[in-house]
Amino acid sequence: MGEFAYEKDADGIVTITMNMDGPVNAMNDAFWPLFADTMNKIEAEEGLTGVIWTSAKDTFFAGGDLNMLKGIQPDGAGALFESVEATKAVMRRQEKLPVPVVAAINGAALGGGFEICLACNYRIAAENPKTKIGLPEVTLGLLPGGGGVVRMTYLLGLEAAMPFLLEGRQVAPEKALKAGLIHEVVPADQLLARSKEWILSVQGDQAVITQPWDTKGYRFPGGPSNSPKNMTRIAGAAAMLYKKTKGLMPAPVRILDIMTETAGKVDFDTAQRYESRRFASLTPLATTKNMISTLFFGMNKVNGGASRPKDIPRSKVDRLGVLGAGMMGQGITYSAAMAGIPVVLKDMSMEAAERGKAYTAGLLEKRIKRGQMTPEKRDAVLALITPTDKSEDVKGCDLIIEAVFEQIDIKDKVLAEHEALLADGGFWGSNTSTLPITRLATGSAKPENFVGLHFFSPVDKMPLLEIIAGDQTSDETLARAFDFARQIKKTPIIVGDKTGFYTSRTIGTKIIEAVELVAEGHDPVRVDNLSRLIGMPTGMLSLLDEVQIKLVTDIYNTQVEMGLLDPAKEPNPGARAMLAEMISQHERHGRATGKGFYDYSTDGKTIWPGLAAWRKDGADIPDEDIKDRILFRAVLESLRCLEEGVLRTVNDGNVGSILGIGAPVHTGGYIQFVNTYGLDRFKARCEELAGKYGDRFAPPEILKTHVAEQKEFA
The missing domain is CATH 1.10.1040.50 (N-(1-d-carboxylethyl)-l-norvaline Dehydrogenase; domain 2)
Structure with a gap:
């Protein structure tokens, strides 16, 4: 079967091992015929006793082809609907096979991958805490269009399904088991054996090999959507969605609509068709394209090192020194220790340093209470942190991060006292949000090894790290700073050293x-x-x-x-x-x-x-002017940062604006906003605002150039 290995054993069990071209299995143009052809062969089998779906990749299945979905235009919605319906028809054929079907989940099963699993009678996952299971489409402006909304709602009921559908919650196998998403978790080396064992144990048991929603008299978990208690829940969910999205993100609203309009009100196949229509009409929207472009493709490029200096070997920080155990220092310490890096946390007094370590202890206790960590792991993380009030204790660190008060004289003093303690070839990072790195580096013996590291508060929650290149910062230092950011699981952008950075x-x-x-x-x-x-x-x-x-x-x-x-x-x-x-x-x-x-x-x-x-009498302008003045100022400043070279790439600007400074997610970031607003229209609106409110709204040259060339920012 080409990229779907097909094997039937002596017991009559067919195992399909998905191994499509590329690093992952995905619902792309190659998937549809493979899926249909495989089902044709299964249905033609004689002596068939069961079917197992598994994967030859590290992941089970990665989901839909986002490149394809991003390219869908409004006039292509009809074709998309037909394509989705054709895939669902094959899934329904699988559900109605007269033999048990097992999903042997050997790795991550997200989006379309988990939709395939939901169309199986039984779901067994291999033990792997790194595996994630769920339907995260909403986080990219999409909805699960391969039956995921309907099947998840039918499986769990409205209330229990909401976090997985409206928030895109992803869980590890043990939590998926507890939530009812899967049936078993087994050691990886027992996955296929256990799948076959289960198939043989349920031969002839029609109740087991019939999907719950196809069982006569099936009762909806928690009742249908028009039951009094669910109507209250739906109203509450709708209110919470509006509070969170302000009506600007259509995906969660459409998901709730599908759940509400189909849960216990119509038959299963009608519900599936309704989901397909909502999916096909959502996909071509600008909001969807923005979120896919930035939160998937842009994020992957940024984290993959698009702005990282090339041809410099990857590196790791083996020992970190943090100077200053205040809010920022303790957050940096936590992030590094969680990544397995030994940290020396130094402050003016031992009491302050111990208090900084206690911050990590408090966060770890919360993780234990939530079932996300064991006491043994907590102790191991805390053992990595050495609090001290002695400068010599940071000697030999290959990176020292100064995280003291935002005052140049204090930072200069700390640099003078500690820089010589760096390990040979070590580098220095100054945590600052505004102070010029080139100026701070004037006191350094090796300014080429001096870099700005702007962490965001609270450090343990904020995913962005803004790396600032001073005039003398070497490419090697920038690359090492980038690698450190990835080591502590931060998303790094590299920016130029101009006032305020980006x-x-x-x-x-x-x-x-x-x-x-x-x-x-x-x-x-x-x-x-x-x-x-x-x-x-x-x-x-x-x-x-x-x-x-x-x-x-x-x-x-x-x-x-x-x-x-x-x-x-x-x-x-x-x-x-x-x-x-x-x-x-x-x-x-x-x-x-x-x-x-x-x-x-x-x-x-x-x-x-x-x-x-x-307040002034007669001070009254349209709401749209107020909204545009606030939003456009940030967008225009982002364009100027790109024009001046403060930003190295458009993706850095878009990702940085969403992760670091609260750009509206539906825009895809401040620069992407211009693309979907329309270059000509955006320029005209800027000129209108400039005429009414001042030159700060005048379109910069980079915008004029892109308008003249009709070239989107990319």
């Missing part, structure tokens, strides 16, 4: 634009809410309170003092003046002090009444 510079523009709107006299609650309706994770004024008004203002003043910024060219003078007054006259420093744009208490937050002083 992430701080870009996030600052949308925040300051929101403040400018308030300074102009607009309702602050309206501004905050509209920024959330763009798809930002939180309102811009709320975000500024979180990062601290005083901190942002201090950073700005420092950059002015250093000559990095010219206040005479400040694009948002009204906002800067407002923030300065809030600090100097009203002591509104941010959430940490309980006073920012909002007043904070144990009861929650309320807008600060003093903002009424900035």
